[in-house]
Amino acid sequence: MTDDQNTLTPLEVAAAIAKSVVTKEMPDVFAVDALYVPKFAFPGAPQSIQGRDAILQYFAAASKSPTSGILKIEELTPTYYQGDDDEVVVMEFTLKGTNTNTNQPFEFNSSIGVLRVRDGLIVEWHDYPNMIGGATAAGTLPQLIAALEKIAAQ
Template identity: 45%
Template sequence: MTERNTVPGPREIVERMRRGMVGDTAAIEFAEDAVYETPFALPGSPRRFEGREAIQNHLAARSAEGMRAALDIRDAVATVYETTDPDVVAFEFELSGVSVPAGTPFRFTSSIGVLRVRDGRITHWRDFPNFLGGAEAAGALPQLAAMLGGQDTP
């Protein structure tokens, strides 16, 4: 009799991430030496985090920030794309819900990413968040523009 393999692969990790966006506490785990990258981070923000603790601290702070806190996410849809490497998937999330400040519905593709998983833990995540879409959904485009310096531009 063989034991069923219970170590989550990349698809299961993406599903856990998706459920976490709508309030499920399904845990995702990072390897101790994991790397999280956001190549298109906002100006002044770090683009790379190394190590489980640094990544977890960054993600916890980001989820408590303005735009994310201003969105009542009611549904998250994940589309997963297989690669030739069984430990790697590309994925995108589409979020929908209600903007807390405006009370209006929203739907937008919130991010795309590339995820590498080893032994059920994330070892590398390249995340490409849609800051513009999130700001628009949260009714925070003027704040984003001001932060980017667009306020003084003709």
């Protein structure tokens, strides 16, 4: 936390998000009117989620998804980048763990996120998840391909 404001810095907020990937408990680090944008969302899925409560509900549901239960994350390696804009931090995550269905180890670059943090709270988060890496690690790549083929056929 910064000494003068007693609020989280953008890097501290990014670190809290990184920790939540392992614990599967999203911290309450969102502004009331925060915006979460999953940039590679499937057609028909939310293209953005507005508001702290809705975002926290979204992540709570995601943490209980079948794929989330298959991937036992044992190690997360975060990398953070901060540029000229003090409010913005870019985070990359590499995950290592075990597929609980097969007991096979996995490792993949899971996502890139661009956070805008103001007064210690996320006001905007653009998320670029690696759906192929996650599906491969979970053993659900055939289902992902089938879903994509269905979308392409529409």
